[in-house]
Amino acid sequence: MKAVLIKNEYGLGNVTIEEQAIPSIRENEVLVKVNAISFNQLDLMIAKGAFGTKLPHILGSDAVGIVEQIGSDVLTLNVGDLVATHFIQSWQSGGLKPVDLKSRLGTAVQGVFSEYITLPESSLVKIPSNLTAEEASSLPIAGLTAWEAIVNAGQLKPGQTVLLQGTGGVSIFALQFAKTIGAKVIIISSSDEKLEKAKQLGADKTINYVTNPDWGKMVLELTGGKGVDLALEMSWAEIGKTIEAMKLGGRIAVVGLLGGASTNLSVFDIIQKCLSIVGVQVGSKTAFEDMNRAIEVNNMTPVIDRVFPLSELSEALTYFDEGKHFGKVVLTWVAVPTRHPQR
Numbered sequence: 113m114k115a116v117l118i119k120n121e122y123g124l125g126n127v128t129i130e131e132q133a134i135p136s137i138r139e140n141e142v143l144v145k146v147n148a149i150s151f152n153q154l155d156l157m158i159a160k161g162a163f164g165t166k167l168p169h170i171l172g173s174d175a176v177g178i179v180e181q182i183g184s185d186v187l188t189l190n191v192g193d194l195v196a197t198h199f200i201q202s203w204q205s206g207g208l209k210p211v212d213l214k215s216r217l218g219t220a221v222q223g224v225f226s227e228y229i230t231l232p233e234s235s236l237v238k239i240p241s242n243l244t245a246e247e248a249s250s251l252p253i254a255g256l257t258a259w260e261a262i263v264n265a266g267q268l269k270p271g272q273t274v275l276l277q278g279t280g281g282v283s284i285f286a287l288q289f290a291k292t293i294g295a296k297v298i299i300i301s302s303s304d305e306k307l308e309k310a311k312q313l314g315a316d317k318t319i320n321y322v323t324n325p326d327w328g329k330m331v332l333e334l335t336g337g338k339g340v341d342l343a344l345e346m347s348w349a350e351i352g353k354t355i356e357a358m359k360l361g362g363r364i365a366v367v368g369l370l371g372g373a374s375t376n377l378s379v380f381d382i383i384q385k386c387l388s389i390v391g392v393q394v395g396s397k398t399a400f401e402d403m404n405r406a407i408e409v410n411n412m413t414p415v416i417d418r419v420f421p422l423s424e425l426s427e428a429l430t431y432f433d434e435g436k437h438f439g440k441v442v443l444t445w446v447a448v449p450t451r452h453p454q455r
């Protein structure tokens with residue numbers, strides 16, 4: 113079988129496809145033939161050596177495929193089920209425990225960008241029945257992180273306003289979930305074209321953060337000076353502008369660090385505005401199943417920017433790394449009928 117790995121040296125140019133033996137299953141495990149995978153910033157960071165991951169390392173956290181074999185102790189899955197990987201494998205429900213961080217697929221343990229994967233049944237989730245494998249491959253990290261940030265950490269309510277930053281996988285899922293809840297969305301992006309697409313998905317107000325570097329003040333103005341109830345922080349470098357945009361008693365769900373891991377942060381406005389700042393780590397399996405039910409009930413479809421075949425792995429990684437996408441970038445293992453733009 114083929115596996116996508118970073119072998120001897122870090123760097124996107126060193127990501128290769130290698131033949132490996134198909135793994136065998138234990139009693140509690142399931143063999144999945146992978147149809148589609150999706151990329152996350154985490155894959156880029158690992159491939160570039162940001163965490164000093166031990167090599168060789170199979171990349172990837174997000175995969176969807178069909179169950180081909182089940183172990184004798186498997187109770188909840190059957191041959192033929194379409195399943196997605198659950199990123200923080202041991203985080204099944206309740207609060208996150210320190211040990212859970214050691215079970216993250218593609219990070220602490222080998223990843224899932226392989227033609228076949230074997231995982232315990234507890235590390236797999238049936239996909240929503242209204243989605244294709246390609247669409248569902250966007251759920252394990254981006255979808256679930258957005259759900260966690262909007263619903264669990266963010267506690268967004270109907271009629272409230274959320275600020276979203278950028279138009280990548282997490283932000284676009286968050287836009288869709290926020291609109292489903294009945295909340296208002298203000299979204300910022302580097303691209304007017306992407307903001308136009310966000311409007312078509314229901315964004316109420318849009319700001320180009322490149323041509324409007326004072327976007328924090330602008331968000332405040334757009335809310336009549338009150339500020340937003342919730343913000344999903346994606347940059348961290350510009351957290352000061354996010355704080356400027358917040359309502360008294362508002363909540364910032366910290367998701368990303370696209371601007372860097374450290375910043376100059378004055379505590380004054382956090383105290384003055386009584387803000388809550390909460391970190392987000394994707395989500396539990398229970399949250400994943402809750403999200404899937406919401407996707408089914410609302411017949412929601414994830415936004416897939418582009419689908420690449422495995423033969424164009426390197427082009428796909430470069431395209432994703434350049435940040436031209438709106439929503440998610442997916443790669444298919446086998447040629448399947450698709451309803452999304454293909455290379």
Ligand SMILES: NC(=O)c1ccc[n+]([C@@H]2O[C@H](COP(=O)([O-])OP(=O)(O)OC[C@H]3O[C@@H](n4cnc5c(N)ncnc54)[C@H](OP(=O)(O)O)[C@@H]3O)[C@@H](O)[C@H]2O)c1
Pocket residue numbers: 152153154253254257277278279280281282283300301302303306346347366367368369370371392393394435436437439
């Ligand atoms: N905490 C967690 O559990 C968790 C889970 C998933 C992701 N993340 C993190 O969340 C962030 C977003 O992930 P993603 O999967 O949505 O990434 P993505 O699909 O690559 O999208 C990133 C988008 O953010 C915008 N952007 C780029 N630099 C920015 C900056 N400095 N400030 C504000 N926006 C910027 C760009 O959109 P425009 O072109 O529209 O400007 C870019 O396309 C990443 O840092 C990722 O590592 C964290």
